[in-house]
Amino acid sequence: MSAAHKHRASALLSIGQVRAQLREEFPDLTHSKLHFLEAEGLIEPVRTASGYRKYSAADVDRILLVLRAQRDLFWPLKVIKEHLDELDRDGSPVRSLSVRALSEGERRPAVRLSRRELAREARVSAAFVTEMEEYGFLVKDAPVYDQQDLDAVTACRDLAEHGLQPRHLSLVRSSAQRQAHLIQSVLTPSSHRDDSVAEGEAEDARASMSASLTSLHTALLTSALNRSH
Template identity: 45%
Template structure:
C-alpha cells in the first residue's frame, strides 16, 4: 500500500507557490537549510541530468520557482536518506508527472502498522517484510533466496529502505523471465566494487583541509555513482545491439 506524505521541501526550504522567481544563488541558500553540503555545481548537475528544468530569462539567467526548489529537495533527500541513483529518482518523478512527487512507500514497523512503534515518527522511509512482498508481488521463499545471495537485506529492526524495494521489484521482474537470484550475484558484486572505487576516489576530498573541497565530496560521489549506473546500462545496451547485429 502506498501513502502520500509530503514529498516537497520541508519547512523553511522553499517559499510559497506564488513567490517570485529565484536565482540559483537564492535556491542554494534555501536548500542549505536542510542540505548544508549542496553546491551550485550540484544544482547545475541535477539540471543537466533533467531532474529540474528552471525557466530562463531573455538574457539566459535561470529562474527557479518554489516548485523547482521542492523538486530539488526531494531529489537530494532521496539520495541522502535512501542512497538511490538519479536514474531511479528520475523514474519516480516521471511517474508523477510535473511538479514535486507526493507519494512514497510508507514507514511500516516490523509486523505491520500495529507494531510497538506505529505511533512514532520514523527518520526515513522504510517498509516491513510483508509490505515489501506485497509491493513486489513475491513470496517469502523468493525474498529469503534474494537475501541468501546478498542481493538485499533488512536493517537491524527488520525494515527495508526504499532502495531495497526498487531492487526487489527489479529482481522479481527478472525472475519472471527466468533470471534466478544466483545469476545476479555477480551483478551485485560488481556494483559493490564500483561503489568501493567511488569511495576511494572521493576519500581525499573528504579529508581535504579546504572546507569547500570537503563539501564538494558528496556531490562528486553522487555524480560518479550516477555515471556508473548509466555506463552499466550503456554496456548492456551496446552488447545487446552487437548481438542483434551478429544475428542478422
C-alpha cells in the first residue's frame, strides 16, 4: 500500500467516530439516522472489504449540513437534497453551502442548562421559572433544560412584559400539545417499522409538518389580527 493510500485510509472515520465527532452539537445522532441519510442518497460512505462504512471529511460536512438545515431552518430532506445536488453539479464544496444556509437562519449549539442557568440566560427570576412549571410550560424539577426550554421562557418573559403572564397562556400550551399529538398520530403507522429508513422518514416528516403548522399558525394569527382592526 502506498503512503498516499495509507494516508487516505487513515483519514476515513468509522460510524462510531463520526458520532463521537458530532456528539457535542448533535448528542442524539444515531447509527440509524446515518444509515437513513445514506439510503436517501445524501451521503455515500465507502465500504471496506469487510463491508464496514467509512466516512470522509466531505461526508461529515454533508452530514452537518443536513442536520443543521433540519434543526435550524426546518428544511425537509427533499429541499436539502436539491441544494446538495446543485453543489455537486457546480463542483462547489459543501462547506460553502453550510455557511450560506446557516446565515439565513440562526445556528445554535446544543444547550444544556441548570435551573439557575436557565433563569440567568432568560433574564427572569427563579419565581418566574417556578410559575412556568406550575402551568406546564416546563417539566418540573428537570435535571437539565434545553434550547426549547430557553426559547419558551424567553417568549413568556416577553409576553409578560405586555401583561400576559404564564397563567394566561394555557390555551397556547394546550394548542401546541394537540398539534404534537396530531403529528404523532400521522407518524404512528410508520413507527411500527423497525428500520433506519422508517426512523429517518418519520424524523423528516415530523420536522416538515412542524414547520408547516408553525407557518399556518402565524398566517391565521396575522389574518385574525388584521380583521380585528
